[in-house]
Amino acid sequence: MNTEDTLTYWTACMKAADLTDKTIRERLIFIRQLARGVDDLYTVTRRELIMWTAEQNWSNSTRVHRRSGLHTFFAWMQDEQLRLDNPAYRLPRVATRKREPNPFTIDEINQLLQGGIYFRTRVMVALHYYLGLRVSEIAAVNGATDIDWAARTLSTIGKGRKPATLPVPAAVWPLFLKMPRDGYWFPNRTANKLFAAGEGHIMGNSVSGLIGEACKRAGIKHRPHDLRASLATEMHDAGVSDFVVQRGMRHSNMDTTTLYLKLRPEGIRHGFEALPALALPDRSGRKRAQPLAA
Template sequence: MHDHDREALAMFIDYQRAQNLAATTIANRRSILTTFARTTGTLVDCDPFTLRRYIGRDARITAGTRRTERGALTAFYTFLHDEGLRADNPALKLPVIRVPKGKPRPFTAEQIDTLLASGAYTRTRAMILLGYYQGFRVSSIAAVHGHDIDLVSQRIRTVVKGRKEVWFPLHPMIAELAATMPNDGYWFPARGGRAGHILPSSVTNLITRAKKRAEIAERKLTPHSLRHAFATDLLEEGVDIRVVQELLAHEHLSTTQIYTQVSEQRKDAGIRTLAARDIPTSSGRGAASIAA
């Protein structure tokens, strides 16, 4: 990467921090922009054709990934233009990327039981429980602190997307778990002499290892699938979708509605509610003709 590209990227990072964007958002954008610069050999001085060629590369890249990359590139070049570091904004000529409506990929109850019984260590089991019983993302799981648990009001605190602090109802299983975890420190402290809690990627790695040990072969199942299972099972039990929306901290109900697509079990049960009828064995036309 050229020096002026590094300087521009550093200024963009400072700008995002001043916006109070989440550290994960800033890190993801930095990774995307660094990879883009390494692949194309340019960053600040990029033209619209190079941007389009990069976004449209390799057919195996998902539409969701393309949209995420487009968002990072658009934010960067908009910053350059607004700051007077470029006379134009080449990202304005990027086409809108249509992403198919997502489908949930939940773990089944049996798979979760297998995960917990797969030989996973205590802290990995605790992560699995937080993912399923509280519907936490890996970023929230990694950051759980003893002070986030209020056993009197039966609430648990976390920070959701948008850097918002939210208190959720505490599931009894997590209240029971809290009795075995630090009440004045992080549940999953960083190792190697580092302060704070472990990284979200460490949570992902540990749960993924548990999945491998459990011999769960479905590639689409990820640690986030515990959150999908949380939402899916709540809806299966008849919990109102607006309640599920609040428990997931979804800003828009349409995001929660992807979970209403499941399951085959509900479809089977639904179609069987139509009562059976006695079907005549013949048309009866012959008897009617003889009578006439």
């Protein structure tokens, strides 16, 4: 069985496991990248995998993800008796570095919106910030199937194929009224991995690219995804309960939400100032020991 036959079979196994198309596509891209960088997927050794991964210019989070991906693929090969061993077993553990949340400030978002970006890009920014949609969810918005125009809600499919229906804030509803009530809001003019030209919607990376380029032109040093951090941070600073913030972000647990929520110094100061006051004496009240008589 050659590499393409192996990947065709692996694709079938992933589809049988009901993995999402996005997950399957990303895994295949990664393993094909690996296949181009090593001699043979059937004979590559642990040492060769270590040398190959060390050469890649990956971020810390990507390195963590790729290490897991290598183990998953070679464990599958071993289970299918395509290899006797798993060369990815016990690859060096990646020292994870927690990335501090980096939300846009409101001034930066306004600067971005007023920086000459086109109307549909402004809508993308609004969907990112006001509803916390991810770029892949923004790309797929359909006026006919996703928007309840009477109830003012937007339905989407999030990570893990989790459906969600989100209330549309009043501040952004006027933008919705200017968007099509039928069809995709962001149709693809050129062919992509999902649709032929003009037959579907753009990809999430196109949304990220458009907002990212707008940020560069405006001199704003943020990733588009940081708009989700702005949503979490601004809701928290406005006194919204952490539970509501978590639900608004559509996170399964609060630990994930804290990766987006930035506690600003003034918020921490407010917390310190809320502590009950203590009676701090000016002196200890202890008597000094008398010197011993000669």
